[in-house]
Amino acid sequence: MHKAQALVVDDEADILDLIKITLGRMDIQASTALTVAEAKRHLERNRFDLCLTDMNLPDGTGFDLLHHLSDRYPGIPVAMITAHGNMESAVAAMKAGAFDFVSKPVDLQLLRSLVGSALKLRGRAAAEDSADQPGTRLLGDSAVMDEIRHLIVKLARNQAPVFVTGESGTGKELAARLIHAQGPRSEGAFIPVNCGAIPQDLVESELFGHKKGSFTGAVSDKEGLFQAAEGGTLFLDEVADLPLQAQVKLLRAIQEKCVRPVGAQQEIPVNVRIISASHRDLNAEVEKGHFRQDLFYRINVIELRMPALRERPQDIPLLANQMLKRLAQDETHGGRARRMQLTPSALDALKRHPFPGNVRELENVLERATALAEGDLIDVEDLYLTKSDTPAPPQAEEPLDDSVPLEDYLSDIEKRAILSTLEETHWNRTAAARKLGMTLRSLRYRLAKLGIE
Numbered sequence: 001m002h003k004a005q006a007l008v009v010d011d012e013a014d015i016l017d018l019i020k021i022t023l024g025r026m027d028i029q030a031s032t033a034l035t036v037a038e039a040k041r042h043l044e045r046n047r048f049d050l051c052l053t054d055m056n057l058p059d060g061t062g063f064d065l066l067h068h069l070s071d072r073y074p075g076i077p078v079a080m081i082t083a084h085g086n087m088e089s090a091v092a093a094m095k096a097g098a099f100d101f102v103s104k105p106v107d108l109q110l111l112r113s114l115v116g117s118a119l120k121l122r123g124r125a126a127a128e129d130s131a132d133q134p135g136t137r138l139l140g141d142s143a144v145m146d147e148i149r150h151l152i153v154k155l156a157r158n159q160a161p162v163f164v165t166g167e168s169g170t171g172k173e174l175a176a177r178l179i180h181a182q183g184p185r186s187e188g189a190f191i192p193v194n195c196g197a198i199p200q201d202l203v204e205s206e207l208f209g210h211k212k213g214s215f216t217g218a219v220s221d222k223e224g225l226f227q228a229a230e231g232g233t234l235f236l237d238e239v240a241d242l243p244l245q246a247q248v249k250l251l252r253a254i255q256e257k258c259v260r261p262v263g264a265q266q267e268i269p270v271n272v273r274i275i276s277a278s279h280r281d282l283n284a285e286v287e288k289g290h291f292r293q294d295l296f297y298r299i300n301v302i303e304l305r306m307p308a309l310r311e312r313p314q315d316i317p318l319l320a321n322q323m324l325k326r327l328a329q330d331e332t333h334g335g336r337a338r339r340m341q342l343t344p345s346a347l348d349a350l351k352r353h354p355f356p357g358n359v360r361e362l363e364n365v366l367e368r369a370t371a372l373a374e375g376d377l378i379d380v381e382d383l384y385l386t387k388s389d390t391p392a393p394p395q396a397e398e399p400l401d402d403s404v405p406l407e408d409y410l411s412d413i414e415k416r417a418i419l420s421t422l423e424e425t426h427w428n429r430t431a432a433a434r435k436l437g438m439t440l441r442s443l444r445y446r447l448a449k450l451g452i453e
Contacts, residue, residue, distance in 0.1 A: 003027065003028075003029055004026075004027070004028040004029065004049045004050070004119050004122075005028070005029050005030075005031070005046060005047060005048045005049050005050075006023055006028050006029070006030045006031070006048060006049065006050045006051070006052065006115070007030075007031050007032075007033065007039060007042055007043065007046075007048045007050070007051045007052070007053075008020060008023075008030050008031070008032050008033070008051075008052045008053075009032075009033045009034075009035075009036070009038075009039045009051070009052065009053040009054060009057065009062075009065060010032075010034070010052075010053070010054040010057075010081060011034050011035070011054065011056075011057055011058055012054070013034075015054070015081070015104070015106065016032045016034075018106065018108075019052060019106065019111070020032060022108055022111060022112065023115065026112060026115065026116075028050075028115065028119075031046060031048075034057075034058070035057055035058050035059045035060075036057050036059050036060040036061075036064050036065050036068075037059055039051075039053070039065055040065075040068060043068075043069070043072070043073060048073075048076055049076070049118075049119055049122055050076065050077055050078075050079070050115060050118045050119060051065070051069060051076055051077070051078045051079070052078075052079050052081060052102075052115075053065050053066070053078065053079075053080060053081065054080075054081045055080055055081065055082050055083065055086075055089050055093070056083075062080050062081075062093065063092075063093070063096060065078070066078050066080075066093065066096055066097060066098055067096070070096075070097050077099035077100075077118040077121055077157065077158070078097070078098050078099055079098060079099050079100045079101060079102060079114055079115075079118065080093040080098050080100075080101040080102075081101070081102055081103075081104060081106070082101050082102070082103050082104070083103070083104055086103075087255050087298065090103075091297065091298065091301055094158065094159075094160035094161075094301050094302075095160070095301055095302065097158070098158065098160075099114075099118055099157070099158045099159055100114050100117070100118070100158065100159035100160075102114055107257075107269060109269055110257055110269055110271065113231070113271040114159075114271075117159065117184040117185060117271075118184065119184075120184035120185075120187075121157055121183075121184050138152075138171060138174065138175065138178065139315065139318055139319050139322055140312055140315035140318065140319065141314070141315060141318060142312040142314050142315050144307050144311065144312055145307075145312060145315060148175070148304070148306070148307070151304060152175060152178050152179055152182065152304070153182060155179050155183075155302060155304065156178075156179050156180075156181075156182035156183035157183065157184075159273050160301040160302050161254065161273070161274045161275070161276070161298060161299045161300070161301045161302070162176070162179060162274075162275045162276075162301070162302050162303075162304055163275075163276050163277070163278075163282075163299050163300040163301075163302070163303050163304070164176055164275065164276070164277040164303075164304045164305075164306060165277070165278065165279075165303060165304070165305045165306070166277075166279065166305055166306030166307070166308070167279055167306075167308050167356075167358055168279050168357065168358065168360070169309075169357045169358030169359055169360030169361055170306035170307065170308060170309070170358045170359065171306055171358075171359055172237070172277040172279075172306055173192060173235065173237060173277070175304060175306060176190075176192075176233070176235045176275040176277065177190055177235075179233070179275060180232065180233040180235075180273075180275070183273075185231065185232050185233055185273055187231075188229070188230070188231035188232025188233070189228060189229050189230075189231070189232035189233075190229075190232055190233050190235065191225055191228050191229040191232065191233070191234050191235065192235040192237060193206070193207075193225055193234070193235065193236060193237065194237045194238055195236055195237065195238050195239050195240075195241045195242045196238040196241035200243045203242060203243060203246040204245070204246050204249060204262055205218075205222065205224070205262050206224065206225060207224050207225050207226060207246065207249070207250065207253075207259075208224040208226055208249060208253070208259040208260065208261050208262065209221070209222050209223050209224030209226075209227055209259070209261035209262070209264075210222050210224075210261050210262035210263055210264075211261055211262065211263035211264050212263075213263065214261075214262045214263025214264075215262065215263070218262075218263070221261075222261075224259065224261060226253060226259045226270045226272055227259070227268065227270065229270075229272045230270060230271055230272060231271055231272075232272065232273070233272070233273045233274075233275055234272050234273070234274055234275070235275050235276070235277070236250075236274065236275070236276040236277070236299075237276075237277050237278075238277070238278055238279070238280075239276040239277065239278050239282075239299065240278040240280045240282055240285050240290070240291055244290075244292065247291065247292045247295050248292070250295060251292065251294060251295045251298060253270065254274060254295075254298045254299070255298065257269060257270060257271070258270060274299060276299045282296050282300070283296075308355070308358055309355040309358045309359055309361075309362060310354050310355055313351040313352070314351075316347070316350050316351050316362070317347055317351075319359065319362060320342060320347070320350060320362065320366060323362065323363050323366050323367075324340045324341070324342075324366060324370070327340070327366065327367060327370050328340060339376055340369075340370050340373065340376055340377075340378055341376060341377055341378065342377075342378050343377055343378065343379045343380070345379065345380050346378050346379050346380050346382070346383055349380045349383060349385060350362070350365075350383070350385075353385050364410065365383055365384070365385065365410070366378075368384065368410060368413075368414050369382040369383050369384075370438075371414070371436060371437070371438045371442065371446060372384075372414070372417055372436060372437070373437055374435075374436075374437050375437060384410060384413050384414075411450060414446070414450065415450045415452065417436075418432070418436065418443075418446060418447070418450070418452065419452065421435050421436055422452075429443055429444070429447075
């Protein structure tokens with residue numbers, strides 16, 4: 001691979017010298033320009049791997065150069081040099097396609113991290129544009145999923161904060177993992193955190209760390225999740241559940257790219273990409289005063305909406321077949337893998353079911369059907385679908401109590417079916433497992449999961 005080449009554009013000579021020296025120590029050849037016009041001439045004559053540009057230039061703006069690069073040299077990542085505290089410009093630049101930003105006065109440690117991440121994109125574009133890479137696809141052949149996959153490739157090539165929206169079970173965390181895996185931070189850690197699962201009085205300590213003795217129970221220094229994600233990605237799931245005080249600190253961490261552990265006197269620089277998600281409408285949470293508007297503006301630089309399963313029913317056959325293959329790896333019957341298949345009527349019933357729990361619910365339905373179906377065919381009555389326009393299964397005549405979560409309701413159906421079979425076989429588990437079409441090991445797992453002694 002050729003020696004890395006960078007184009008640095010700024011009308012302050014001392015800034016150019018500082019950045020050029022820093023890049024030189026990283027074995028990067030830097031060409032400098034004082035104006036937009038001079039930068040364009042450099043681009044015509046040389047091939048660059050990275051461009052760093054100031055926002056305000058004598059004959060234009062960094063946006064002018066960004067748009068020029070996007071149109072003619074889309075493979076070159078562009079980082080903006082912004083005035084201290086001018087996050088509006090930084091956010092606008094990332095919305096326009098900038099890779100990242102660095103504030104004046106330039107923090108050299110952050111600059112080196114930014115440049116290192118940008119250079120990791122070299123040679124990756126062709127591979128990432130392939131939608132057929134194993135393990136890097138969100139399953140589905142629908143137009144909406146094609147669009148999602150292409151957008152993920154684009155999002156992976158910059159460092160802008162991404163806000164993933166969508167109902168529960170639509171694959172928000174999977175999308176975040178793919179953005180991380182296909183980008184320059186793939187070698188770093190992907191740290192997922194469910195903000196709603198952290199006790200409110202421990203949120204700041206969990207996110208930013210704490211010093212020994214900073215509060216009762218702090219018996220030693222503790223690294224926060226931001227530090228754990230250094231060089232990688234921090235995925236804040238259900239970010240709407242963060243208490244307001246923690247939201248203030250999160251806002252500062254994003255703006256200043258540094259955190260202050262609880263009880264610490266100094267801030268620590270962090271190089272972390274933020275991807276957040278929520279199934280709630282954050283605009284509504286902002287209006288209610290439950291979520292800070294300025295924080296929403298920072299984390300929602302780019303929004304990625306994951307579609308509900310009912311919006312893409314044509315993807316259900318592919319999803320179902322892949323799930324059944326995966327389930328077959330864990331299930332054996334008579335010494336061979338069970339190759340379960342859906343009957344045409346069962347597949348039609350799945351395509352017409354609304355799936356309020358989305359892909360996660362589909363997986364639960366198929367896991368249950370695999371356990372309860374006799375033989376290797378799954379028919380409509382094995383699915384035990386509720387609240388749909390599919391033909392009603394035997395137990396479906398009783399009304400569904402809206403106050404009971406769907407998973408609890410389906411677990412109750414499974415529990416009754418297993419208990420009934422156990423009673424028929426006089427609690428002979430081997431015979432019951434055979435009658436239910438599952439292994440004895442699988443039956444034991446389900447008995448434990450359902451709390452049946």
